[in-house]
Amino acid sequence: MNSADLGRRVGVPSTALFTDQYELTMVQAALKAGTASRRSVFEAFTRRLPEGRRYGVVAGTGRVLDAVENFHFDDEMIGFLRQQRIVDEPTLQWLADYRFSGDIWGYPEGEVYFPGSPVLRVEGSFAECVLLETVILSILNHDSAIAAAASRMSAAAGGRRLIEMGARRTHELSAVASARAAYVGGFDATSDLAAGFRYGIPTVGTSAHAFTLLHDTERDAFRAQVDSLGRGTTLLVDTYDVAEAVRAAVEIAGPELGAVRIDSGDLLLVAHRVRQQLDELGATGTKIVVTSDLDEYAIASLAAAPVDAYGVGTQLVTGSGHPTCSMVYKLVARAGSAEPDARLVPVAKKSLGAKASKGGRKWAARRVDEHGVAEAEVVGTGAVPEELAGRELLVELVRGGEVVAREPLEAARERHVAARAGLPLSAMQLSRGEPVIGTEYA
Incomplete structure (x- = not known):
């Protein structure tokens, strides 16, 4: 029996309350406004690596898949939300039927990442995606830091x-x-x-x-x-x-x-x-x-x-x-209406300073030199350039709400060995320094 089987055998309880209250209140307001079902794209990424780190490591992906699969509200949870008057009755009814039905793409576990890397991309209706924000960040920030x-x-x-x-x-x-x-x-x-x-x-x-x-x-x-x-x-x-x-x-x-x-x-x-x-x-x-x-x-x-x-x-x-990676989960694109074929519109926070983000549904690829050593993390929103074809980093993890990419933990471990070996030698230095490769936006 492999480690993935062991994880499923032990079982994971519902993760639905591993969240912040404002996720639910946003859903209530969006349901009332008629915007909850707008197709949306959220991305998890970090704006910077912890001080002195040369690269980040994606970890917790398998636990994220478990969390998404087990994110549902049972009767006791609904009763708690009702008693505490967290949200109204129409929202409680919506939550009682909740199951994530969207798609998730991400860097495979064990891969390395850099500032701006779209480590995880979650697509579906606004309401079903926004509910997952806290639990996804909780897992990725902790596990990737360790x-x-x-x-x-x-x-x-x-x-x-x-x-x-x-x-x-x-x-x-x-x-x-x-x-x-x-x-x-x-x-x-x-x-x-x-x-x-x-x-x-x-x-x-x-x-x-x-x-x-x-x-x-x-x-x-x-x-x-x-x-x-x-x-x-x-x-x-x-x-x-x-x-x-x-x-x-x-x-x-x-x-x-x-x-x-x-x-x-x-x-x-x-x-x-x-x-x-x-x-x-x-x-x-x-x-x-x-x-x-x-x-x-x-x-x-x-x-x-x-x-x-x-x-x-x-x-x-x-x-x-550095007990956290400071990853964030941002809405980067959403449909202009609730119609199924409505076009996605890039959106981004326009705040001052370092908290601004880049809109649009992104892909990522790693450019390497003639020796196969990484020289840049390339992130874009249009078509993948021909010279980067086949070097895309995101893989499909969930399709239509169903997990499609479970793997033994050994696979993630081996992937990390290979990913780290593909970085410049300076990545192994313990002295303080900038990310070992830069992030370019195409």
Whole structure:
């Protein structure tokens, strides 16, 4: 069973109240005005990347599809809206029958994006599309932020194993979404069992300092763990004296000891000392795992250390300083009337400053140089130029209200590896800088 099947098997409750009140009041007013059924096009995009980021990572698409599929108002929800007098009775009747029947196109999950990229395009009646704004942005902003942090950490790790272990540092539901997004961004495993159950992500975990402190001696704790979990387990060696713990670990588990974990101190120095000691004791195959408030900068600083895997928590699940991508969901085109064949008219906010947006139903393509390396994100509203044909980025996700693009999580993970490899090498730099390629409007 693949991860997509697992997600459907677990099931997702109704997402209809994961929204802001003004979405519903807009629907009420539009229904009364006779404009609710006008064909409309909304797009999700960001005007800028978080400071210092060179590229963004699309994550959460699969969760968006679940949210759209499960966006409906049951009797209890309708009763709540009625009791609270959120909207009037005609609107409640309309909501009771609501099912999204439009189309959705978007960048496939795992793809990279840049300022102005139309990451998601939602088409249908105004009323049915506007209701989805909050839940779509909630998912994309969170998951894409985590995936971007994960991608930077993955690049810094240089192929070494990465373990997501931030469940205790965020909301319990955010923890599951974070583990999923981290997997898309390049992490290899999670400590969170709910994420493993829902999405099929590999899970890992052995023991904490509490387990060592429970026993009369550190040796007793190691012996109990090895007896229960086998010689291939990972022993935590920094509860007391690291050198003594490593010696005891190898004596008890033998050279077949799977790994040792270091969770404190000068990780660079301690890792070198532990590697030397393990090799001297004959445990040349025993791996070293480091944890302790790591981020991409700390991981990069350990590139020369004999470390085999990193466990990352707080900084990952908070987006390493950027917990949102600041994506917005804007109406970019709408029909001039409620007639089915009415022509779409581009619309855009004309506010002062950086909040102005570009109207029109957009396509996007990535122009590459003669070596196949990306050199520009091209966004347009007319016909796709011949030289960009076949390089369009948006794919069909929902057609007539039916999801048409479910895929295993592994596909998104592999896509990200390929997308990141297609960027200029400077994209991997951790120093502050502008987006690695510019956005051009055709």
